[in-house]
Amino acid sequence: MKLIGYFRSSAAFRVRIALNLKDITVEHAFRHLRRGEQSTPDYAALNPQKLVPALVLDSGEVLTQSLAILEYLEETHPEPPLLPKDPVGRARVRALALIPTADIHPIQNLRVMTYLRERCGQSEEAAFAWSRHWIETGFAAYEASVANDRRTGAFSHGDQPTMADLCLVPQIFNAGRFKVDMAKYPTLKRLFDTCMKHPAFDAAQPARQPDAEP
Amino acid sequence: MKLIGYFRSSAAFRVRIALNLKDITVEHAFRHLRRGEQSTPDYAALNPQKLVPALVLDSGEVLTQSLAILEYLEETHPEPPLLPKDPVGRARVRALALIPTADIHPIQNLRVMTYLRERCGQSEEAAFAWSRHWIETGFAAYEASVANDRRTGAFSHGDQPTMADLCLVPQIFNAGRFKVDMAKYPTLKRLFDTCMKHPAFDAAQPARQPDAEP
Numbered sequence: 177m178k179l180i181g182y183f184r185s186s187a188a189f190r191v192r193i194a195l196n197l198k199d200i201t202v203e204h205a206f207r208h209l210r211r212g213e214q215s216t217p218d219y220a221a222l223n224p225q226k227l228v229p230a231l232v233l234d235s236g237e238v239l240t241q242s243l244a245i246l247e248y249l250e251e252t253h254p255e256p257p258l259l260p261k262d263p264v265g266r267a268r269v270r271a272l273a274l275i276p277t278a279d280i281h282p283i284q285n286l287r288v289m290t291y292l293r294e295r296c297g298q299s300e301e302a303a304f305a306w307s308r309h310w311i312e313t314g315f316a317a318y319e320a321s322v323a324n325d326r327r328t329g330a331f332s333h334g335d336q337p338t339m340a341d342l343c344l345v346p347q348i349f350n351a352g353r354f355k356v357d358m359a360k361y362p363t364l365k366r367l368f369d370t371c372m373k374h375p376a377f378d379a380a381q382p383a384r385q386p387d388a389e390p
Numbered sequence: 391m392k393l394i395g396y397f398r399s400s401a402a403f404r405v406r407i408a409l410n411l412k413d414i415t416v417e418h419a420f421r422h423l424r425r426g427e428q429s430t431p432d433y434a435a436l437n438p439q440k441l442v443p444a445l446v447l448d449s450g451e452v453l454t455q456s457l458a459i460l461e462y463l464e465e466t467h468p469e470p471p472l473l474p475k476d477p478v479g480r481a482r483v484r485a486l487a488l489i490p491t492a493d494i495h496p497i498q499n500l501r502v503m504t505y506l507r508e509r510c511g512q513s514e515e516a517a518f519a520w521s522r523h524w525i526e527t528g529f530a531a532y533e534a535s536v537a538n539d540r541r542t543g544a545f546s547h548g549d550q551p552t553m554a555d556l557c558l559v560p561q562i563f564n565a566g567r568f569k570v571d572m573a574k575y576p577t578l579k580r581l582f583d584t585c586m587k588h589p590a591f592d593a594a595q596p597a598r599q600p601d602a603e604p
Contacts (some may be wrong), residue, residue: 220534224530224531224534224535225489225493225531225535226531227493233478235478239478239480239481239482239485240485241484241485241488241489241492243457243484243488243492244481244484244485244487244488246481246483247480247481247484248477248478248481249479251477251480252477262463263462263465263466264447264449264451264453266461266462266465267453267459267460267461267462268453270455270457270458270461271453271454271455274455274457274458274492275439275455275459277455277492278455278488278491278492278496278497279439279441281494282492282496282497283496283497283502285444288497291520291523292510295519295520295523296506296510296512296516298510301508305509306505306509306510309505309509316438317438317440319437320434320438321439323440351591374393
């Protein structure tokens with residue numbers, strides 16, 4: 177399999193953590209998002225959504241959308257599991273995963289920030305405030321969801337990493353770029369610190385990727 | 391079970407279609423989003439994300455995030471299936487479902503449009519153009535993904551409705567409010583027409599809900 181990603185993409189980061197946790201070795205290829213390499217005709221032919229990541233299977237089939245890729249990896253490489261066994265627990269983990277994946281990241285990713293500046297005439301400062309607003313809104317919801325729930329353990333759900341942690345951690349990296357004060361989200365901070373001690377998370381972080389830039 | 395929704399919410403609409411397809415009867419309750427009823431303390435205690443829908447189980451547990459709810463319904467009420475059997479097909483359906491769910495709707499939902507107008511000083515016209523831009527970007531990706539794929543059938547994946555159709559149809563309803571020209575997306579138009587002939591989709595549409603307004 178080949179993962180096409182970008183070191184700073186939160187969505188690619190989620191998939192890298194899953195591959196590490198499940199000990200799946202893949203070839204890595206890169207599209208430089210700030211240079212628009214996700215919009216070239218050859219990449220659009222591979223992924224009409226013109227987003228990273230894409231996972232190219234050995235059969236040649238191309239999987240897109242990080243959450244769909246995570247579910248595929250879970251179904252085809254079930255150990256260690258990234259979802260609990262019980263349906264209610266699975267729904268909780270998926271709902272937590274969707275907070276960064278659907279309700280934060282898509283609203284403040286590169287293409288949206290570009291539109292805000294170029295077509296809505298927003299300053300760098302206003303675009304920055306926008307991004308921070310949606311991160312903080314989502315983090316407040318995540319914090320309220322995990323802080324007093326007995327199902328929260330060392331990780332977001334129990335004592336092993338789940339899809340929720342895989343989606344949370346890249347968003348916290350992203351939040352650092354927007355100077356979000358994590359002290360407001362003590363449970364998220366604790367979960368992040370626990371995750372980053374895990375080699376699968378550490379090795380997946382942007383700075384450790386071959387295409388990383390300062 | 392009780393579904394807390396709002397007639398015009400795309401996310402609640404997805405869940406209503408699934409309940410109809412699987413012939414699951416639930417109690418319906420409503421939060422009027424334009425009156426801010428999703429942000430009251432009693433609802434925030436139920437769903438800290440302050441979004442609809444929420445599915446309250448008979449056990450009292452509350453499920454949130456429409457895609458997590460769809461997966462829960464699929465796991466607990468497997469017939470008729472909303473996902474194919476093969477992992478690559480499942481990944482395709484989930485990736486299609488995520489185009490409206492993650493890459494269109496969160497960028498142009500009520501709270502984002504409100505922020506654009508009130509805090510970015512955008513006119514009604516500019517907010518309208520914003521919404522249309524993200525719908526058209528996502529629809530172009532969906533169209534390119536289904537138009538020439540042999541797995542596309544009467545529905546987005548094969549000849550039975552899947553999660554992909556459940557997520558596409560509410561977004562096409564929403565697109566109508568933003569005057570998106572569906573002639574540019576002939577496959578989506580065909581899929582929509584097929585879906586809307588199905589009683590499960592028809593009965594779930596906003597105008598048929600008890601809380602509907604003109």
